[in-house]
Structure formats: C-alpha cells, structure tokens
Amino acid sequence: MTEELFQKMAQSILDGDSDVAVALAKQAIEAGVDPLDAITKGFVMGVNQVGESFACGQAFLPELVMAGEAMKAAVGALEPEMQRRGTSRQVYGKVVLATVEGDIHEIGKSLVGTMLGASGFEVYDLGVDVPAARIISKVKEVEADLVGLSALLTTTMVKQKEVIDELNKQGLRKKVKVMVGGAPVTRDWVQKIEADGYSEDAIGAVGLAKQLVGVA
C-alpha cells in the first residue's frame, strides 16, 4: 500500500504534475507516513529518474523544470507535518539568489533556483533588481552557505563585485561561497572579482553548487 503510494509520488514528479504531487503528499500525511520517507522513498525517486533521462538525452529542460516545480509543491505540502514532528529535510545547503541591482533579467536566475531546489538545496530567491544590502541581510538572516548573483548587462555586472566587496567588508566572505552567472560573465570576470565559480547554464550551476558545498 505504502509502496504503491511511493511509486505514484515518483510518477507525479515524472509527469511534472504539481496538483497530483500535492494531493499525494496530503494523502501520505493522513495515512501517517513519515514525511521524510515520502520525500526520500517517493518524490526524490522521481526527481532522480528525470535527472537520469536528462543525462542520457531522453528528457529536456522543460521536463526538469516541471519536475522541479512539482517537487517544490510536494515538499511545501509536507512542510507543516515535518514541523509538527519536529523533523526537517536534509538539505545540501542554503542558497540566496538574486539578479543584481539595476538589472531586471529574471529567467536564468529563476531557472537556477528551480534546479537547485529540485536538487536538494534550500533556495531563497530575492527576485530582480536587488540592492547589495538586501542580499547581505538575507545572507545573514538565513545563514546562507551560497550566494548566486545574476546579471545580463556589462553595466550591471559590476554589481556582482559590489556584493562580494560588501561580504568582505562585513567579514562574511569566508562563510559564504559566491557563484555568478549571466551572459556576459566569463572565467576572467570570475577571477577578477574573486567569486568562487560560475556556470553558463542551470544544470552546470547545480554541479557547481554541490562542488562548492563539498557534496560532489
């Protein structure tokens, strides 16, 4: 019975169906299933399968994103029960994401957020046009392990450096790894501003994040 439920959970992720995933999560809570089991034995299996299909070229980015969103919805539905039981999901790390001040380009950053969330990170996405001060205060508030900074324009890219300078000034730089992204970002830029890494796409960003927190 529970085995069958776990399989349905995995399937809901494969189908990218958030509604079904949430319904199954609620069903599990009613049946007294441990929410952590629902995640690891059910939903995560689906995420892993999509990941494998993607790796061998059978699934594409939209399927990964839909699986990621369904996963997020399922975990959200299980959250109250986890709190009630005083348990929490093991995460690889906490990530604060933002598109820097003066820049409104959102899609790449959001994609990275979805993929990181689906891959076991706790993601705080601050949106676009975010001043350094707000990023820093969020880093402090959640004790973030990682910061992800996006910029599409060469004129706003300099704000990535501003955030890093500010982290240095406040003595936070050793506690938090910084990854940067966006079309104009290159390896040279990463070295120049002394960030910890960059990726040209969302899949690469997951690999980078895992590497930076030491799980890959």
Place this chain on the structure above:
Amino acid sequence: MPKTIKSITNPKLRLEILTPEEVKKIHEATLWIIEKTGVRFPSKGALEIWAAHGAQVDLEKMVVRAKPELIESALKACPPVYPLAARDAGQDLSLDGNHVFVGTDGCGVEVIDIKTGQRRVSCLQDVRDISRIADATEEVAFHWVPVSAQDMPPETRGLHEIKAIWENSTKHLQTESIYSETEARAAVEMAALIAGGKNELKRRPVLSLMQCSASPLGHDGGSLEAALVAAEYGLQTGFMTMAANLTTGPATLAGNLAVGNAEVIAGTALIQLAFPGAPVFYAAAQTASDLRTGAYTGGGPVDFPYGAATNVLADFYGIPLSMGSFATGAKEPNWQAGIENSLSTFMACVSMSDMLLGVGFLHGSRIWSFAEMMMDCEIFSIIHKTMQGIVVNDETLALDTIAAVGPGGNFLAQKHTLRHMRDLFLPQFMDRRPYNEWETRKDNAPDWALAKARKTLETHQPDPLEENISKEMARIISSVEKR
C-alpha cells in the same frame, strides 16, 4: 577608398513565408495579448502616457492593457519612409522598403584580439578599431556599438562608445547600448554637435536608438525612458524583441512571433502616443532556447523563418525592420558559422528586411572576431549577388555572341564577355586554388579574412571628426560623470 555602400535593392527573388490571412491572425493575436494579458511598462512616465490615453494601467504591477482601437490608431502615426542620416551625407541610408543594409552586430563582451589572437575582455580601443574597419568596408552601411567598452565607467559607457564610433567613421550610428534617460539626453547633445543643432538633428538624425524589450511581454524602464528622449528629438527608435521559444516565449513559432510582436507593437504605440509621427522601426532577433540548457542559441533552423516572417509583420505595420541575422552560436569561424550566418541572412534579405544586425560575432553575439566580421561581409556580398537573380533580355541572352562563337569555341575573347565579366562574383575568401597550392600552405578563409582586417586597420584613414566637436563631446561626457 571608395565610399560606396552596398545594399540589396530591386530583388528578383521572392518568398511567401506568411499568407495575408496568417499575418492578420498574428496581428489579431497580438492585439488580444495587449488587451487581455497586457504588457509591462516599468516606467512612471510611460505609464502616465498610457493612462492619459485611456489604457487600463495597473500601477502596482506596472502592466498596461490597451484596447485594439488605441493601438491601431496610435500606429497610424508611424512614418513609413525615412532616411538614416550619416555624418557624411553621401552615406545616408534610405529605409524605403527597397533596400537591405547591414550593420555591425552588438554588443559583445569579449574580443579575439586582432594582434595576438587571444580572447579577452572588450574595451574602448576595440570599439575604435572595429568602427574604423567597418568604415572602410562597402558592406557595413551603419554601426551598432559592436562591443562594450568595459574600461569606461558604467554610467557613461554608452557615451564613450558613440564618441569613439563617430571619431572613426562617417556612417550612420545606431546604438543599442544607451538605456537610461540621462545617457540618452547626453547622446542627443552629442548628436546635435554633428548635425549642427537640435533642429538640424531632426532633419538629419545621425544617431538612432535601439532598445531591447524584456521578454516575455515586458520592457525595461530605463530603455523606455531613453526611447522617449530619442523620439522627442526626432531620432529613430525601435524596440527589439528577443523572445525565444521555450523560455521567454511559447515553444511554437507562431506563438513566439505573437509574443514578440506584442512587445514591439505596444512599445511602438507608446512612442506614437507620446510623439505622434516620430520615426520608429521594428526590431527583432527571435530564436529558440536550447532544449538541454535553455541557453540562447543564436542560429539554427528556427531563426531562419523568423528572419523572413518578421519583415512581413513590419511591412504590415508599415515600419522599417532592424532584423537580427548572422550572430552564429559557433565558437570559431567554421562550418556552423557559415551555415547559420548565410541562411539567417538570406532569409532576412529575401523578404527585404531594411537593416540587418550584424557582422562580426561568435558564440551568440558575445565574442567579437575580426575574421568573422570580414567573412560575414562576404556572406552579405554573396547574398547580394544571389538576390539579383537572373536578368533576361536581349543583351543578357547574348544571341549574337553565341552565334559568333558557334559550336566548340569559347567565350573568353568576346566583347560581350568583356562587358559582363565583372558582373560575375569574385570571392575574397573562398578557396578556388589548385589543390597542391593549398597543400603547401594549408591556409584558409579565416586567415585571409584576418589579414584583410589587419591591413584595413593599418591603412584606412576615415574622414576625421572635427577636433572641437570631439572636445565638446568629451566635455558633455565628463559633465555627466561629475553629476
């Protein structure tokens, strides 16, 4: 140096990519999107203009919903034919629907150094070098800011860039790198120095401003405000959509065209509501996102139909088009670059897109290559030749000459041959040598293209910009920097 500018005109090739009914359907879909879904205009000034004309404005979300009648009546004020003025009036470009002109692409972040061949961050000197070489070619008719002058302060970078281009070329300048009201106002002052005052500038707009939309269905606040400044002073302005299948637009081509069209048309309508009759153009560089990475692809078979279809849309609205072609995703000048840049440019030309952007880039408009620039110019020349098609008349049928040569002779020594041999295309960068000659050197098109770029940079002397104008421009820039 000859000052001719090569443009495609009176083409003999035609292509029907969209039927009139299909265009109407896309237009109706566009109006539906603008009325029901709305378009984001994150600028107080822009929202006020919309509200004053009775559009429904959601101030909190900064989304505008406008009735089809409002959009259609605003668009009626667009002037259909106007010239892009150049510092040298002999190089003015007529956007009359019967000319295709090519510009340099923009705005890249890295350059393959012309001397060392090493890839590095772009700087102001690159802007100077590229515009100087572009000034010498007959294929490049106008400039975009080719690469970002990253050694200049971000708040005035766009001004340093246009000054550098004017100092190195007499051709029209269209900047895509000015997206704040402050910079736009300073750019107008600078352009007025060349035109001889603001009134003269309206008559001879030596500068035009291109702004990118923020797909899907949005604009950037600073860009809108810069575009409004341009329109106020009679500079041509246009909005470019880069809505891409899968990420910033639907996966289907028609749906993505409708999204892009809604962005451009809503932006254009805003300009006409604010300054009726202001010269505007349509701009687009739509593509697909990669299925695996979601990245901008820049090239590939999805781009080609967009290239042709977008001009059909722009023609429907009676405004000129600035179309993204070239811009290969290839990492070096190679097979992929050749295919992508040839086909995208051919498709944009066959429907007579007015302006093509542009020559010179690798890696999806990010890395400038001088070799690619020269080879892209040759691609345009090849298409230019192809578009002339086959002219059939008594002279071209050459019956007298055919009779004179007779069976078994040859045509080399005929007067008719002498008259027409130069109509045939002579490539600069195609290898037609004997095999053994290639074998001893193993050199190739990119080598010759780079050599030509180097030689042009060494030898070409553009007509200089008057020194006092240069100085005055520098003063304007530094006054912005001191603020």
